[in-house]
Amino acid sequence: MPAIEVGRICQKTAGREKGKKCVIIDVTDKSFVMITGPKKVTGVKRKRVNLNHIRALQDKIEIKRGATDEEIIQSLEAASKLKEMTQPAAQ
Numbered sequence: 001m002p003a004i005e006v007g008r009i010c011q012k013t014a015g016r017e018k019g020k021k022c023v024i025i026d027v028t029d030k031s032f033v034m035i036t037g038p039k040k041v042t043g044v045k046r047k048r049v050n051l052n053h054i055r056a057l058q059d060k061i062e063i064k065r066g067a068t069d070e071e072i073i074q075s076l077e078a079a080s081k082l083k084e085m086t087q088p089a090a091q
Contacts, residue, residue: 017044021057034066061079
């Protein structure tokens with residue numbers, strides 16, 4: 001399993017946004033992380049989630065801890081992953 005770290009692209013496995021991709025923007029403790037879609041791209045709002053509700057994917061982007069949605073969108077464009085974020089992840 002890929003490491004849980006800032007910039008790791010994940011897929012929601014539970015809740016309203018199940019199946020949508022998101023980016024980890026902060027690791028709060030051993031059980032929770034802050035994620036964002038960003039909302040404009042995937043529809044996932046910035047929020048704190050339990051690690052059991054996300055699945056880490058292989059992809060990672062370079063962002064700083066607590067990055068804004070605009071910075072994340074720029075990073076996704078630079079890594080050519082913006083279009084890929086709107087597609088559901090392969091199982």
